[in-house]
Amino acid sequence: MRTIKYPAVLLIFVFLSGCMFPQSERAANNLPNDAQLAQVQSAVNQYKSQQNGLLPIRTKPNETPVFQKYQIDFTRLKETGLLATIPGTAFENGGYYQYIIIRPETEAEVKVIDLRVTDKVRELETTLHFYEQENEFTPYKEQIVPGVYSLDHEKLGLDEPPTLESPYTGNLLPLYANGSGDVVIDYRKDLNHFLKETDHSYQPGDDIRYLLTDQSPIAPAYSPPYTIKDGDPVFMQKASE
Template sequence: MKYFKLLIIPLIAFLLTGCLYPDAKLEKNQMPNQAQLDAIQKAVDQYREQESGLLPIKTKDQDTPIFLKYPIDFSKLHQKGLIGEAPGTAFVNGGHYEYTLITPEENPTVKLVDLRTSEAIRSLKTKVRFYQQENKYPPFKEQIAKGVYSLDYEALGLDEPPTVESPYSQQKLPIYINERGKLFIDYRKDLYKYMRNKEHSYSTGDDIRYLLTDYAPFAPAYSEPYTIKNGEPAFMSELSS
């Protein structure tokens, strides 16, 4: 009986742990914390020093959007003994985030891309592609700015205009389409808030998307370039209008 109790107590503890910490509590389902980002940043800096300026990144096509172009290759960091394994929040370890680098030439900095956003864009791309194949033109609705259009969501079989949750504010951001048929997320709501509440020295002609990365761990993936026009965030294309 004594040995039976010794066996059953760990089993009960294990079962209770499973009940108290469901999938929603697992590390892979949590937002990466600053300690994780700092650890990967340190590993990237060490790798760069050891490899004469090379970066531990995966190769992407030349035309890959800038904030998706330099995903970190954790296997390269592991092979050099700079990390044990990828963070539990990283996609390669079952998490929701891709760890990526911005400003790779001047100051390689670790940022995050929420891949749930990527999945939303990918799903919508499929609908847009089928629409274009059938109708020979993109599903434009209303012009938002020069070269920027809202989507005819009803024609795509959607009940409401498509949006994604902002990693910066958790508010809903619209998905638009440009004149080339490329889908993107409109971050102007977040940029407006950051322009009003954060110190910065950006001016007309600058790409102000970096204002978001100056103060947050996320990269504004699937975005178009923005600048400042009449004191407001504006699409870069509007400068020539």
Template sequence: MLRIMLLLIIGILLSGCMFPQDQRSGGDVPYEDQRKTVEDAVHQYREATGVLPIETRDQDTPDFRKYPINFRELSPYLSQLPTNAFENGGVFQYVILNPEEQMDVRLLDIRTSRELQDVQRQIHQYRSDHQFAPVKDIVHEGILKLDHEALSFDEEITVQSPFYPDHRLPVYMETDGSMVIDYRIDLLKVIDENGMGGYAEGDDIRWLLTDHHPVVPDYSLPMTVEDGEIVFKKTD
């Protein structure tokens, strides 16, 4: 069923060494060796200090942004910053997932935020002019489809997937004005390629993306499988 749906929808080397010369300008590539070297350094830091080298964030910060790495703290365990890190002019923020267990390091693509900021500016301007939001339809409880024509966009509002460059992902809005990216196309593809990996109906399957890719699904909401279809997970 998921394979059929997919066909329908889809139309550092750091430790004691310098980065290879051919990677030094790759600020927009999620190099696996850089990610792994930072992850190893995080484990060493935790073992030595008992804490994580992270920036402080509010408790209600979304999971995929909640534990950004503080490279100032981590620097004694790295020979240099990753070439693709935001702090070094790259486009990725390094974050920690599962901080109490595996302490996996993944990358958050900040270009997505920049794209969505443009959309939000258009929404704010529209609301200022019309006193209501440019909503076209209801996608799910609390999730709204935007009227792209009212916002002066030629096409439905999408952003490029950080997982599959040939995918464009729909952008929605929550009732509180927050932006939401719909990763269902990406999830269908990762399931088609790798299976469910032990996840079951009712589980938040966004983690499948981070299980098989070095980046995270920013601006996402919990998603699950119901009756063979990927859906936004019902709120409690």
């Protein structure tokens, strides 16, 4: 288990971040079930039909990564009478999940981001940014591919390279940084598993992260894009997206 030597200001940040999440362990905060997802999906489909193709989403900057960009605005669904209550698993109702839409131009599928993963990514980003401010450089260690780098964990006060438990397989996934200093999660272990264990039609050049959302309601937020080469997952050339 890695140990972080936190600056005092960082401890305040982590405490406040933790306060964002309710302490309740009630069943409603577990992984969204099929009925909850189907209810929200039905409401999204009806809204899209009634609003001439518009989606009930919050406006996000164009550069927002695709698996974080289209966050569902439950207020719109409630105001139009398409959703009576917000799912208990949703952050807006005390849960740990941000409901989002993927493939907005076609299926407009409802998926979720696990905000506990978000919290861990932001924790490491805060540690990284404090280091950058104090030392005026990013502690990159090795280039994984152009635009993605491993971090010098010792300079960051970590006992070992940072990892995160996969929400798909339980694998420990490496945490890297892109050229902007943002933390990204490397899902290649999971993608390799599903490429070999499931039937799929993905081809070189396709963004194969959708293989993960084909298997799970959880979206691979904070990940660079991947494609397939010789049957294996590889980073796309523009790996910082």
